[in-house]
Every structure is written in C-alpha cells, then in structure tokens.
Amino acid sequence: MLSIIVALLVNLLIETSVSFSVVVPGDPVVAHVGSTVILPCWINPPENAEALEIRWYRKEFSNTFLHYKPGKVPDMPVEPYRNRTSLTPRSDQSGGLKDGDVSLRLEKLRVQDEGSFRCYVSGESSYDSEEVDLKVTALGSTPVLFLKFLDDGRVNISCKSSGWHPKPSVTWMSDERRVLHPGGVFYSREAHEMFSVHSWTAVSRSDAQLVSCSLSLKTGELKDGRMDIQGIVSSDSSGPWKALFFTLFIFALLGFGLVGFFLYKCRPGKKPDKEIVGDVNIEEPRKHAVEITVDREHLHPDLMVTKNCKIMRDGPGYDHTGEGFPYELCAFGAQRFTSGRHYWEVKLTQENTPPKNYWLIGVVKHGNFTVRDRSALTPSSGYWFLCSDGPNGFHTNTDPPVKLSLTPRPERLGVLLDYEEGQLSFYNIKESKHLLTISTRFSGTVVPLFNPGAGDQSPLIILDCTKPVKSAEESSQPLLSNNSSNA
Template identity: 55%
Template sequence: MLWIIIVLLVNLLLETSVSLTVVVPPDPIVAHVGSTVTLPCWISPPENAGALEIRWYRQDQFNNPVLLYNHGKIQDIKECYRKRSSLALRSDQSGGLKDGDVSLRLEKLTFQDEGPFHCYVSGEHLYDSKVVVLKITDSSGPWKAISLSLIVLICVLPGLIGLILYKYRHKRTGHEEKTMKELENRVVGDTNIEELRKHAVEITIDREHLHPDLRVSDNCKISEEYKPTREGFPFELCAFGAQRFTSGRHYWEVELKQANTPPKNFWIIGVVKHGNFTTKDRSALTASAGFWFLCSDGPRGFYTNTDQSVKLSLTPRPERLGVLLDYDHGQLSFYNVTERKHLLTICSRFSGSVVPLFSPGAGDESTIKILDLPKPAEPAEPSQPLLSNTAAVESAVELVY
C-alpha cells in the first residue's frame, strides 16, 4: 500500500513540475496595409507541437478563432481570415511544428487587423497563452481618412485605433475562461447614420413571451413593475422583439435619455436566438448559448456578454444607441447615434432565427424607448446634415423603470 502512495505522489509531482511555456516577441509587430506578416509564437524549451492544440484568436473570440489547429490538422478558421491565415515558420532556421514553432501568417492585411492576437497552446494537462500586438501602417501616407470607409468591415471592434490597454488573467477548469479586465475603446471619425437607417426596420414587442413584471400599454409603451433587490442586475427582466431575422441587415435605435433626465444607467440591448429565454444566471447568457448583447450595469460599467467578456469605457454615456444586425456576415454592431460614433462590433455565427432583446434593468427611473425609424428618402441636397434631432419618429415601444 505504501509503494502505491509513493508512486501516486511521484506522478503528481511530475505533473505539477512540468510546464508548457509560450514565448512571443516583447514589442509590437509592424506591417503595412495589403502586406503579409508573420506573428511569431513558439514553445520553450522546444517540443513537438504536432499533437497539441494551437489556437489563435482575437479579443473575446476564443470560440471563434482566427485559426485552430488540433488533432494534427487545421480545424477551423474565422470567416474574415479564411484564405488569409495559416501556420508559418517564424524564421528560415525554424523547424516548424516539430520544434514548437506555432507562428501565425496573415495575408492581405487591413486596418481592422490591428490589435492583439492571442497565441494559445494546450496539451492534455498543460497550457499557456501570450499576446502578440500587431500595428498596421499605411506606406502611402496618413490613413485617418481611409479608416473612415473601413469602419464597418468584418472584424472585432473595427473602431479600435491606437493604444489598447489590457490586463490578462488565464484560468482553466475543464475549459478555457478568459476575462479582459480593461479595454479602452477609441473611435476616430463619424459614422454615416443616414446610411445605417437605410436598413431600418420596425420593432414591435412579442407580448406572449414578455416578462411578467413588464406591462405593455395600448400605445406599445412598456413599463417595468419590478421591485429591485440587492442581488445584482435582473438579467431575467427582458422583452423580445416580435420580428425574426434569418438573413440580411437590420437596424434599429433605442432612446436612452428623455427630456430633463440623465441618460439611463441600467439596460441590456442586443439580440437573442428565437426560443431562448433569459434567466437570473448571467453565466448562462453567453454567445455560445445564443445571446449577444451590450449591458450597462450602472457603476459597474459597460460590458459584452461574449464568452470571454469585454469591459468597455464608453464616454460620453450613450443617449441614443443604434443597433445594426448583419446576419449574413455574423456581426452585431452598436453606435452612439448622438455622437455619430461606432462603439463596437461583436462577431459571431448566427443560426436559425434571432430576435431583438431589450431590458430596462433596475436601479433608475429613466426609460428606454424603441424608436420607429422609417427609411429616409434620398437627400435633396448633398450638403444636408446626416443627423438631425428630427430624423427619428417618436417611439413605438418604451421600457420604463
């Protein structure tokens, strides 16, 4: 019996003493638009990576990787990187996978490729991950004006430009969990709101599946009768759009500030797979479970519900939020309509029908109001402003605390 215990202790000691270390360059990798770049990443000390899982991913997209290698072959590539990404040698002297070289090659670079790329390597019991930062330049001159036309291309957070602050914590309990502690969102340039409104749709509320603590009046205003507790944000307090989307682009706006009141502090706005219903458990409301939304949780700030949640600093606080669902390209984008700024884009893979999702939260008396946005007529003169205070007809739906 004693020798069995000794063997078990030795095996445990060996398991916990062996480590897998991923190494990346300390400085950002700089490349030009349209060029090809290799993001170096390797295992130290060298070991054969052919039997390991190699996962490259962006920001909060662990489950939607730029490239996934497993079981000896490439298994998956994110849609906007197909035909552009592959595993490559970091140098002419590299021995490739058999020497632990797991570097990523990217072709036809765009400005939306700028930012951190996560290099994640795991075995049966061990794993490690590091971040490679890619900086994109334009060899033809200043690119600020060009970036305005690229603001809605396929990639995560296409409005992010400049310095990205991040703190990284990595845990694994049977699956990968990752939290981006802080992400500073900076946006340059205006968004053409009138162009977005060409995809405007009328949103009505599905009364059959309305939360019992919400009521709908004859004029489609929704009031909240929920009595808040100290248990945190009431994620179950939601209304669903009656419209089901399975393709195309669809845009709507939500008013978050009424006259003589401050902007609303508590709300959820996004989309959900039809047939899914909210619960009190925030951990169950993830993208992989069919929920995609932006949440404003008062003093706790703004964050996405993606599988690896991203916390955002949105200044100023949005007074009117625009939502663009691009089903075919797997994008859900949010805009500060008042400031004409793109805030963020969540990339995912939609399947089946998805419907709009709204929650007034609990904790303030301000309302959220779903606006009726008829598609605008062609402007009579090119000099007309793209955004005016009278562009949106008053609400079809209002959620009130």
C-alpha cells in the same frame, strides 16, 4: 314446474347483466412533442359502445376533458385539450365504437401531457376504468462543440444543446471509440419544460484527435456533434502572431481607434468603407431600418410595456436587491430574421432626466426565452449583446468579454444586424460614433433582445426609424401596463 321457471329467469338475468371490463396496454405509450398519439382503450367482451357513457380524465373524475354520452352532443373539451382530443379507432383493423374501441386521439403533444390518462366506460348495470401511461419525449438540437486552450497544455471542449425531454444522457468519446470522462454536466429548464444541456471535458493536445459528444434518450434516439481537435491544434501553430492580432483587435474595441483603423484598412480584399471605430454617417445604417416591437407572449412578468409594444421598464412590484444586473428582465422582439441587414434604434433617456445607467441590447436566437443569470447568456447559447451595468461600466458577453469606457453615456443607441456577415454593430447616434462590432456566425432565426434594467428614471424606448424622427417623438406616449394588457 315453478322451479324450472325460476331457474330460467335467473339464468336470463345473469346473461343480461354480464359486466364488461376496460382494457389498456400494459406498457406506457411513448410519443414525441408536437406529434399525434393514440391512447388505446377498449372494452371486453366487445360490444357496441355507442350506447355507453365514455369519459377521459386525469387524476380526478371532475377533471374530465372528453365526455361522450349516447344521444347527446359531446361537451366542449376544457383547456388545454380543446381542439386536441377525439375518440378514434386504435388501428385500421378496429371497428371503432361499434366494436367497443373507445381510444383517445391526442394532437399537438406537449411535455405537460406526460403522465396518466384514465379511460372510464359506464353502462346501465356496469362500469370500469383503467389508466394509460403516456411518456413524452423531445429530441433536442444537434450538439454544438466549442474549444478553448488551457494553460496546462490541454484543450477544454464544451458541448451544448437544447430542446430535450427528458434529460438526455451525455457520452464523450474519442475517435478510437474510447470513452472520455466528462468534467461536468449541467442541465437547465427551458420554456415548455424542456431541458438544455452543457457538458465539458478536457483532453491533452498531444492526444487530441476527433472528439464526439453524444446526447441520447432511453428510447435509443440520439444526436451527436464532433470536432477535429488535432486539425485545430495543428492550425494554431501561428500562436504568437494570432495572439498579437487578437490583442490589437481588443485594443481597437477598447478605443485605440488608430490601431484598429490601420489594421482594418490594410486587410486585403476588404473595401475601405467600413471603419471599426470613429465617426460614421448614421444615414448609411438607417437605410436598413425596420420597425421593431416587443413580443408580449414571451415577456418577463416583472416588465411593464406600453400598448404599442415599444416602451418598457421594470414594474413597481419587481424586488431588485441592487446586487448585480437583473439579467432576467428580458424582452424579445416580435420580428424574426434569418438573412439580410436590419437596423433599429433605442432611446435611453427622456427629457429632463439623465441617460439610463442600466440596459442590455442585442439579439438572441429565437426560442431562448428563459433568462436566469449572466453565465447562461453566451454566444454559444445564442446571445449577443452590449450591456450597461451602471458603475461597473459597459461590457459585451463575448469570450473573453470586452469592457468599454463610453463617454459620454449613450442617449440613443443604434443597432445593425448583418446576418450573412455575422456582425452585430452598435452606434452612439447623438455622437455619430461607431462603438463596437461583435463578429460571430448566426444560424437559424434571431430576434432583437432588450432589457431595461432596474431602478432608472427613464424607460427603454424602441424608436421608429422608418419615418423622420420628430423632436417631440415621445412627448405623448400611451400609459404603461403589465404584459397581460391587450395591444
């Protein structure tokens, strides 16, 4: 009789201490940047998980970002998961916690979220945990193709795109579906850990047809850009005349005002009220004046900016070797433009100090916040600017670049963005001179671009042109602070 009782108690103990296991998918979960994803996790055999402790963490137990305990208010998730995570059923057929479903909902997905997430469940007599792998993808922009004629009779085609994760594969093809060999593929890191891509190939002019550049991810998602090379080659039959016009145009930009003025005046269908070079009435562009401030969120860490976000210079800790222009010291306007005309002015000197030797001023396509060197700052990449590089003179970033001899050195520069006309114009305010107009085609959103250079006594000052300019405008300015200061 006693042995029967003992056997019953043992069986009862075994039944009440049956352990559970945590189950997760065997394959990684794949989702896009910015989307909401469910990381499935459930316990087996199913039981009500409302009475269990649940944790989601990464790498280490101490890095728990979601913690559920029965009868207690859930802890506030730590950054960067605050307001982004919650426990949620993995499907419409799931009963949630009551059925042992402890899946994680993760919103506003970022590239940095990629990796392993551990699901941990604990009861009074059992616990278990498993990892869910998350792969994050980002489908970048549609590739943009650019063409350049080579001296050997071939055509070089460049393909550029941005906003990819992970690195996409690049495939060049002709219209006969013949794979073309790329001349090279270059990847660079953007903001938020995404990739930009630059590839190029060369084809014979006689064989040139429709050429496509396709960028694809392992998921099978892709984007491609195409260019009718044959049509462009055929339209280039006016070579000598185009070369002459281009030469004259460059001469105009370099200061041959009479030639530029004549060509511009004689173009049919154009109003003769916009001179390429020469004296201008500065009050005309000022009719389109807007207030410009610096975007602190995307400011280079080695720049110092005033609290009013209008004055900037290189910081005392910036280690500049003095070799080449410091292209990385860029600041970006907080104002965004997708249409219309917009004008602003920048002061390049202070009282009793010589004009700045180093500066870069223009516009940039919104989102291009990572700057490394001059080779990446091209119009095809979304940059348009005029640069003063000390003894190396003034130049644009156009292809080919335009070098200018500006005398006297500008003390106050005016910038006019005409979005629809695709023009970016620069003015020497003190001399009432139009210096240069860059012609292009803008797309998407563009913002002002500034770089104060390094080593000058004077800072770069964004002026407020919406009000009358006062003679002592900058006589009293807030103290400079680093980019972590509050506005």
